[in-house]
Amino acid sequence: MKKLVFVLLLMLACVCVAKQLILATTTSVYNTGLLDFLKPQFEKRYGHSLSIVAVGTGMALEYGKRADADILLVHSPEDELLFMKEGHGVLRVSFMYNDFVIVGPDDKTVPSVRTVQEFFDYIYENKLSFVSRADESGTHKKEKQIWKSLNKVPSGAWYIQTGQDMARTLMIADEKRAFTLTDRSTFLALKNKLNMKIFFEGDPQLLNIYSLIVVNPSKSDRLNYEGALDFVRFILDPATLKMISAYSAGETKLFNLLFEPK
């Protein structure tokens, strides 16, 4: 009996002491519902209490720099590498991807092109309405990268900058009958509400790679480093990886793995 009370007290103490684990994630992943689906399984297996904060990639990295989040799930490889180089993170694991697509009003026709540069060039030359996130998110960074590779600076009435998240940007593009660059999962989630279709996809440059970053524990002793490592272990577990690759919205799978689970 005494033992039982002791064990119960110990468990209670564990619950009280158990620090919460804060995961700052990009909104595009959170909005698919994948993390809410994985959360209970992680909590059950590892005993951490997981809090998920959905923000843009820029903000998530800032959370990391300020030690406000223990682990990040982001999609902007160049910024991630800089983040690691500056010593803000101790471990970075790229594990899944989906892709960006160019969507536009479903009644428009454009000539078929081979590369994303040709498509952007066509938009630029014909001054077709184009909506940009303009919010330093992973998607916006990809868009800027493409314009840069064309050596063109988009400006003028046809180039609309929203400064809003992907869903609202898509709704604006829909209203303005404009083209925009979006991650596939957000577009699929909203597809039924929009009169838009995919115009361009499949260029390897449009790969959208997601990585986990464990924030450097030397930043603050309040960081939950152990929990962050456990979350990486959980994600890299073959069973979890299989769940991620099988996760779908309706008929379409949303994420692909960068490597095969054993």
Next chain:
Amino acid sequence: MSEIFEISIRSIYVNCTAILISTFVAVPLALIVDFFGFRSKRFVILLFQTLTGIPPVLVGLLVYLLFSRKGPLGNLGLLFTSTAMILAQILIAIPIIFSICYSHFSKIDEKLRVIMKTLGATGFQQMMGVFRESSVGVVNAILTAFGRIVGEVGAVMIVGGNIAGRTRILTTSIVLYTNMGRFDDAIMAGAVLLMIAFSVNVLITVFSDSMEKKKWYTR
């Protein structure tokens, strides 16, 4: 369904706590500023009136920087908690309640103050007299501030993080549902929010009517 219930309860808790605390801070403050004449009085009033227009997102950002682990109060571990959300809403509500209350207090007939003084009322009694005389204005102030924070989303999104089961309230869930394409759920949450706002308005109005009947000259 249980999800929206849980979110609604949290919404009520956050908004009502915030409005209660800001009322207990702002109304006495307005009474004191109204009662005492001091040199920078004009400036204080102008400052509060200006702050009524502060964008909630800015308040959110400031509270975030305050509670961030690298911030001055980072050790309290209050970031991404409902306490931080309440604090942000208090900062939004206080200037509104203060400004509206003050404008009502300052409009009180000077004769009343003189009479109270000649009858030997203490400073506190005079303040209470001014307060009773403008109770309708105070209720108006509280309702206006409540209307502002109940629909507020920018600040609570930043300091609360919209974490499921912890800091998700009705307004932030509306944003999330809209982004997920779950428009039905978003509208549902909006309807619940309006119902809560309506109930609170009714409660406060009924309360203020009963207070009105208890005024000294109607007895």
